[in-house]
Amino acid sequence: MDEVLIDDRGAWRVITLNRPDRLNSFNAAMHRALATALDAARDPACRAVLLTGAGRGFCAGQDLADVAVTDGAAPDLGVTIDEFYNPLVRRIRALDKPVVCAVNGTAAGAGANIALSCDIVLAARSAKFIQSFAKIGLVPDSGGTWLLPRLIGDARAKALAMLAEPIGAETAAGWGLIWRAVDDDQLRTEAEKLTAHLATQPTQGLALIKQALAAAATNTLDAQLDLERDLQRKAGRTPDYAEGVDAFIAKRTPNFTGRAS
Incomplete structure (x- = not known):
């Protein structure tokens, strides 16, 4: 199964994270496939990108089984960030065209921050955003500590990061964390309509x-x-x-x- 699906609509394209059995959590193969898809989207013929997830969630962040340590040594998580997550966020931010994100279901950990790295974020009303890092003793990465205070202020950023409590799409929209919450059955339609519109703009x-x-x-x-x-x-x-x-x-x-x- 392909870890990332690409649907070329001519002037725009849909990139779908495709590990639905793992809530689209990242392993090395999905990172590489997404990097390839985003690099291909630099094609001048592509004027906008829609990023979403397959199945019942957008992305649960890192697949912890993919970074499991078997010899008892402490892992170097900085290697994974250097090799995969930081380049991914930089690719999204540097892409010279709009990147829309449609958050269907849970966006947790790095998955939440990758969504927030996109230019315009729509979320289904049932979606949840979770800075889940503190639950396992980690620090928000993938730009989380940079994005959160700028989007919602220090007080809310600190609470989300330290408490690791989920917030719903309507709260996220009300706080300015995302652009808009939409009905679940309208998410894909609204996201595609928005991306298609952006692909006709200057x-x-x-x-x-x-x-x-x-x-x-x-x-x-x-x-x-x-x-x-x-x-x-x-x-x-x-x-x-x-x-x-x-x-x-x-x-x-x-x-x-x-x-x-």
Whole structure:
């Protein structure tokens, strides 16, 4: 069975974590397959990506059986993070197009933080987000300690990380952890509709938005103002900017191509 499924819809594609019998928990093979799928999505013909999970959950994080130690020695979990999780988060964040995540069911541990690394997160109302690391004496990884305080503030971030209590999709949306909670039977439809829409938008401009927002987390205001100037200069030179202006003046729907030049 393929650990990751790819459904190419032309201008966008669906990437599905496919270990449903293990709640799509990560092993090395699934990491490698997902890395390959995300690298393939860099194809300019692909203008948006939808990430989701097969079965009754999005992702339960690390498959602990895959990092089990049999000789009694303490494991070096940093190796797994260096080899797999950190590169995965960096791939998602650096992808020069929107990445939508549809969280179906549980997103736990690294699975929760990988979902939160995506640009727009939709979740089924029955979905749960769990920073489960503290239950086994670990620290939130996959960007969790960076994402949580920025998304929901220190107080909530510390409580989620230390108590490891699940929160539902509606609470996550209310806190600003995710974009929206939707009815379970509408999740896939809404996520596909959103991704298909993003694939018709000015892709280069969206990529520059990602770049600007990512830099804002560490930039001073002066540095961010300069970055906005530089990125706006790039955006203004794209064919989609010219098309957007022409369409606005003509009062018609723009036909964006997503091309850089």
